[in-house]
Amino acid sequence: MNNKIILRVENVSKSFGGIKAVSGVSFELNRGEIMGVIGPNGSGKTTLNNLITGFIKKDGGKVWFNGTDITNWPEHKIADAGLTRTFQVMRPYPTLPVYKNLIPPLYSARARRSVGGKQGDRKARAIDLLEEVGFERDAQVPYKLAGSLPLGYLKRLELCRCLALRPELIVCDEIFSGLSASEIASMLPLMEKLRDHGITLIMVEHRLRELFRIANKVIVLNFGEKIAEDEPKHIFSNEKVHQAYFGGEVTYVSEDNGLFASDQ
Amino acid sequence: MQDKRKERIDRGVKVRSDTIYAISSMKEIMYLIGPRMGLVLFLLALPLVLPIYWQKVVSITAVYALLAVSFGFLSSYVGLVNLGGALFVGVGGYISGLLNSAYGLPLYISIPAATLLGALFCTLVLLPCLPLRGIYFAIVSFVYPLAAVRIISATGAFGGTDGIAGLDMIGSGYGSQYFIIVTLLLVTFGVSRLVSAEDIGLIFRGVKDNEQAIKASGLNLTMYKAVAVFIGALIGSFAGAWLAHLYGWVGMSLMATDFSILPLAATVVGGTSTIYGPLVGTLLLVPISEALRDFGTLRIVFYSVAMVFFVVFWTEGLLIYIKRKYEQFERWVRV
Numbered sequence: 246m247n248n249k250i251i252l253r254v255e256n257v258s259k260s261f262g263g264i265k266a267v268s269g270v271s272f273e274l275n276r277g278e279i280m281g282v283i284g285p286n287g288s289g290k291t292t293l294n295n296l297i298t299g300f301i302k303k304d305g306g307k308v309w310f311n312g313t314d315i316t317n318w319p320e321h322k323i324a325d326a327g328l329t330r331t332f333q334v335m336r337p338y339p340t341l342p343v344y345k346n347l348i349p350p351l352y353s354a355r356a357r358r359s360v361g362g363k364q365g366d367r368k369a370r371a372i373d374l375l376e377e378v379g380f381e382r383d384a385q386v387p388y389k390l391a392g393s394l395p396l397g398y399l400k401r402l403e404l405c406r407c408l409a410l411r412p413e414l415i416v417c418d419e420i421f422s423g424l425s426a427s428e429i430a431s432m433l434p435l436m437e438k439l440r441d442h443g444i445t446l447i448m449v450e451h452r453l454r455e456l457f458r459i460a461n462k463v464i465v466l467n468f469g470e471k472i473a474e475d476e477p478k479h480i481f482s483n484e485k486v487h488q489a490y491f492g493g494e495v496t497y498v499s500e501d502n503g504l505f506a507s508d509q
Numbered sequence: 510m511q512d513k514r515k516e517r518i519d520r521g522v523k524v525r526s527d528t529i530y531a532i533s534s535m536k537e538i539m540y541l542i543g544p545r546m547g548l549v550l551f552l553l554a555l556p557l558v559l560p561i562y563w564q565k566v567v568s569i570t571a572v573y574a575l576l577a578v579s580f581g582f583l584s585s586y587v588g589l590v591n592l593g594g595a596l597f598v599g600v601g602g603y604i605s606g607l608l609n610s611a612y613g614l615p616l617y618i619s620i621p622a623a624t625l626l627g628a629l630f631c632t633l634v635l636l637p638c639l640p641l642r643g644i645y646f647a648i649v650s651f652v653y654p655l656a657a658v659r660i661i662s663a664t665g666a667f668g669g670t671d672g673i674a675g676l677d678m679i680g681s682g683y684g685s686q687y688f689i690i691v692t693l694l695l696v697t698f699g700v701s702r703l704v705s706a707e708d709i710g711l712i713f714r715g716v717k718d719n720e721q722a723i724k725a726s727g728l729n730l731t732m733y734k735a736v737a738v739f740i741g742a743l744i745g746s747f748a749g750a751w752l753a754h755l756y757g758w759v760g761m762s763l764m765a766t767d768f769s770i771l772p773l774a775a776t777v778v779g780g781t782s783t784i785y786g787p788l789v790g791t792l793l794l795v796p797i798s799e800a801l802r803d804f805g806t807l808r809i810v811f812y813s814v815a816m817v818f819f820v821v822f823w824t825e826g827l828l829i830y831i832k833r834k835y836e837q838f839e840r841w842v843r844v
């Protein structure tokens with residue numbers, strides 16, 4: 246298998262009762278790229294994330310990560326291999342200081358391997374990591390109670406929980422949603438920094454304008470099917486995509502289309 | 510119309526001693542360790558001041574308290590509501606009894622061996638239920654000791670309905686009383702430390718509150734549940750082995766439902782948010798229930814009423830109430 250390809254998803258499907266949440270989705274992702282996953286509400290984006298990261302059982306299809314077939318691996322083993330994820334609904338330990346939220350991932354075998362098998366000072370490592378994603382140490386933010394954090398910090402904490410594993414690939418589920426334009430603007434460089442550190446990102450997003458600024462490519466889901474895969478700037482020239490989003494004929498799509506408004 | 514409101518304010522000494530760096534006076538040190546010292550001294554004084562009959566009650570209370578700590582640990586800190594405390598007791602008791610009677614091992618070997626082997630056995634048989642959550646785990650764990658009793662009486666294994674008599678007995682002198690009291694204190698402090706200060710305690714909390722994040726952190730959920738059950742079963746099996754030799758007999762009554770239910774009642778009465786809650790609850794419930802001995806099995810009504818009272822009227826439990834009074838004062842303010 247091509248060494249450049251970090252993730253290969255082939256024909257994965259999942260139905261819930263009669264609903265085909267994801268049906269026959271395939272794609273390949275190159276190492277070090279950012280891939281966007283977009284689609285209307287209920288189009289199967291979160292389900293696809295769950296299927297890739299092992300959180301739900303596949304009805305069919307296969308997933309390879311770094312050339313290894315991980316189709317039937319349990320979720321913790323997939324995370325241990327370096328493929329981790331954020332959750333759309335974040336649930337930190339609200340009554341604990343922020344840095345303590347990172348203790349469990351830092352306790353994991355993968356995190357320990359990344360520091361040469363040492364137990365080390367997990368608290369210090371947690372605070373270093375938090376600082377990297379923007380928790381100002383001088384302002385004591387890592388010591389605040391997680392329950393008191395504003396949404397922007399919660400999203401960063403969620404990302405940080407993944408980074409504690411020194412992952413190769415993170416699937417982010419709507420990490421920008423609910424944030425203001427300026428908050429997202431401050432997250433974008435962080436995402437690019439991660440990519441520059443060699444971390445591959447899959448970003449499930451509704452915030453298209455911001456996503457398109459950093460994504461190398463985008464896949465579009467509609468009713469569980471992949472209807473398009475292209476570079477961000479070309480994706481809305483695709484008739485099916487236009488149909489899915491606007492329910493009409495392709496006319497003309499400009500950057501300033503209502504779709505790209507800062508909160509859809 | 511309400512024009513007054515109760516205001517709760519942290520006592521100055523709590524505020525000052527909240528972080529370890531702030532301790533500057535003997536008064537603050539006493540404030541912090543006082544309650545724990547009080548508990549230790551209270552328990553250590555019991556054998557000295559109680560009449561003979563009640564000294565026996567001390568040992569039994571300690572056994573129940575160990576079970577309550579085990580229950581509190583698993584339910585409040587790992588999210589496994591284990592209603593099968595009687596399984597731990599029975600397995601620990603039977604193993605120690607067998608080792609002692611059939612293989613002639615002395616107490617100081619049979620009890621530790623039963624603690625370890627019992628915990629292993631209980632963890633193994635509970636393994637298939639670990640993916641269950643909440644009420645489902647509770648129900649299945651509750652059924653285990655009931656099933657074990659049926660199996661023993663039907664097959665006549667391990668002495669069947671007669672049990673195994675003539676085991677070596679633990680004396681009722683100060684030595685054994687202090688051994689069990691000190692063990693109880695060490696176990697309680699140990700578990701309290703484990704859940705509040707150790708990194709693995711945070712993982713257990715995650716297992717309870719956020720399974721998904723634990724899995725996504727590359728941690729094997731089932732394995733951590735098994736580790737927790739093992740810790741809980743160590744405590745319970747030890748309690749069972751101790752009880753077997755306190756009576757000099759093992760039998761089906763070691764798997765009595767009391768061992769499963771009292772820890773639950775004690776935890777509800779004492780409060781769930783610290784590990785001392787179940788301990789304090791037991792120290793209250795068991796002596797009262799012992800005083801009601803003449804009423805026989807009607808005692809279970811007493812547990813139930815106590816539990817209902819606390820669940821309905823005093824949800825926070827006794828210990829949290831006391832803790833609040835200790836840490837805060839209240840005053841009425843006009844609104």
Ligand SMILES: Nc1ncnc2c1ncn2[C@@H]1O[C@H](COP(=O)(O)OP(=O)(O)OP(=O)(O)O)[C@@H](O)[C@H]1O
Nearest residue numbers: 261264265266284285286287288289290291292293
């Ligand atoms: N556990 C489940 N049980 C039943 N149906 C489900 C389950 N999870 C998802 N679905 C259904 O599958 C479809 C896809 O859901 P999914 O959450 O993947 O969509 P999504 O693209 O992430 O939507 P959103 O943009 O709102 O987050 C929806 O119709 C949803 O109702």
Ligand SMILES: [Mg+2]
Nearest residue numbers: 290291292333
């Ligand atoms: Mg979703």
